Amino acid sequence: MRPRFAVLASVMCALVVAALPGIASAAPAHNRGLTINATPNPIPSGEGVLIYGQLNHKPVAGQTIILYHHISGTGPGFTVIGTTKTGSTGFYEFTRAEGVVVTNRSWFTREAGAPGVHSRTVHERVSALVSLTASTNTAFTRHPVTFTGHVSPNHAFEPVFLQEQKGNSDDWTTLKRGILGPGSNYVINYSWPVPGLHVVRVVFRGDIRNIAGASDPVTVTVQQAQIADFTINTSDPIIPSGQQATISGTLFMPGTTTPEPSTAVTLFARSAGQNSFTAVGAGSTDSNGDYSFTVSPPHNTIYQVRTTLPPKRHTATLVEGVQDMVTLTPSSMTSTVGGSVTFSGTVTPDKAGHVIYLEKLGNDGDWHIVETRLVQSDATFQFTWTFGAMGTKQFRARIPGGPYNVGAASPPVTITVSGVAPLSSLPPAS
Numbered sequence: 001m002r003p004r005f006a007v008l009a010s011v012m013c014a015l016v017v018a019a020l021p022g023i024a025s026a027a028p029a030h031n032r033g034l035t036i037n038a039t040p041n042p043i044p045s046g047e048g049v050l051i052y053g054q055l056n057h058k059p060v061a062g063q064t065i066i067l068y069h070h071i072s073g074t075g076p077g078f079t080v081i082g083t084t085k086t087g088s089t090g091f092y093e094f095t096r097a098e099g100v101v102v103t104n105r106s107w108f109t110r111e112a113g114a115p116g117v118h119s120r121t122v123h124e125r126v127s128a129l130v131s132l133t134a135s136t137n138t139a140f141t142r143h144p145v146t147f148t149g150h151v152s153p154n155h156a157f158e159p160v161f162l163q164e165q166k167g168n169s170d171d172w173t174t175l176k177r178g179i180l181g182p183g184s185n186y187v188i189n190y191s192w193p194v195p196g197l198h199v200v201r202v203v204f205r206g207d208i209r210n211i212a213g214a215s216d217p218v219t220v221t222v223q224q225a226q227i228a229d230f231t232i233n234t235s236d237p238i239i240p241s242g243q244q245a246t247i248s249g250t251l252f253m254p255g256t257t258t259p260e261p262s263t264a265v266t267l268f269a270r271s272a273g274q275n276s277f278t279a280v281g282a283g284s285t286d287s288n289g290d291y292s293f294t295v296s297p298p299h300n301t302i303y304q305v306r307t308t309l310p311p312k313r314h315t316a317t318l319v320e321g322v323q324d325m326v327t328l329t330p331s332s333m334t335s336t337v338g339g340s341v342t343f344s345g346t347v348t349p350d351k352a353g354h355v356i357y358l359e360k361l362g363n364d365g366d367w368h369i370v371e372t373r374l375v376q377s378d379a380t381f382q383f384t385w386t387f388g389a390m391g392t393k394q395f396r397a398r399i400p401g402g403p404y405n406v407g408a409a410s411p412p413v414t415i416t417v418s419g420v421a422p423l424s425s426l427p428p429a430s
Contacts, residue, residue: 027121033057034119035429042125044368045102048389050338052093053429057117060090064112072104073209091423103209128204131366132215144191154184162188165199168402170355195224199401216367217400224316232315248292259289264308267293272300272404299404321406328397328410338421343383350379358383361394387417
């Protein structure tokens with residue numbers, strides 16, 4: 001399993017804190033009587049952050065604490081962004097509202113009037129937000145699909161990459177490279193030479209300002225081009241697990257548009273993981289040359305209809321996707337800044353060992369991956385998320401799919417975050 005975000009490449013050097021009131025010239029490596037922590041970390045761009053710690057240099061109560069920050073990719077030095085007072089036991093806190101922390105940055109604190117009392121430096125890693133929209137979710141072989149989207153914050157003229165999932169894992173193969181325009185938007189066209197179900201995403205690989213970010217995956221069903229005189233279609237190219245679809249089409253006299261009635265036809269199927277077709281249904285065309293079969297496959301399946309008797313003829317192949325079903329239940333519908341909620345769920349059919357994502361609805365209106373896990377042996381999964389700002393937050397679980405089933409998202413759940421957790425209940429600052 002991979003980390004939920006890429007690791008920030010550069011680590012700032014440890015130097016001495018400058019005593020200037022508004023600017024610190026360098027980042028301290030160790031705390032001297034003042035601890036600090038930040039949660040969540042890493043975050044998707046724009047997520048709220050709680051910064052907290054404790055003064056251990058007497059007196060501890062009612063002392064002024066100054067928060068400094070440095071934004072990655074800007075000039076050297078740290079600037080003051082806020083002050084607060086310690087509580088009776090020396091605890092302090094700062095909250096950074098949603099929409100403020102959009103790029104990588106570093107923080108440290110010091111006690112006002114005591115330049116030698118300062119915290120270590122915390123490096124907050126911030127992933128770029130990547131959106132993705134496909135011009136169609138059902139295409140034909142060798143017909144391009146247009147993928148469009150946006151990267152936030154603006155990373156104009158930097159590359160993004162269209163990628164396809166490999167199997168059930170969190171490994172992805174790059175299909176094509178695109179370049180962000182002046183508005184940080186991209187357009188990538190891609191076509192597939194053979195039919196199948198393709199799970200794709202777009203990735204921004206990161207730079208000094210943001211760590212890597214990936215879009216919500218999209219599934220594209222690619223069908224083989226029709227054979228004009230023996231067609232095949234489906235009532236729905238992707239059905240929920242356990243549901244039915246109708247495979248239908250029309251048989252015409254060879255090379256004509258004249259229907260061929262009362263002709264025996266056989267439905268053949270090849271499920272994911274199978275190498276050859278097997279006959280799964282028999283019927284005949286009606287007076288208009290039409291035929292139909294009702295199917296309810298457990299996994300993604302390729303169908304083909306053939307004439308039963310000579311002369312042997314057949315349709316193009318048809319891909320029928322079967323979608324997973326995902327549930328998600330939070331441990332609580334409410335929380336606090338600095339507090340956590342555990343999300344539990346299941347996947348049907350069983351997808352033990354399959355990668356699954358926790359997604360959060362961003363301020364841009366798109367879903368973004370914030371945690372990555374694997375489905376357990378009993379088809380369950382679990383995530384825990386810590387909140388950095390108050391407000392109403394929406395989450396869902398997303399399984400991206402694979403060779404056996406099409407991915408799906410759970411219904412979203414809403415968490416209301418208000419107040420701040422007692423600082424003594426938070427993970428220890430250092």
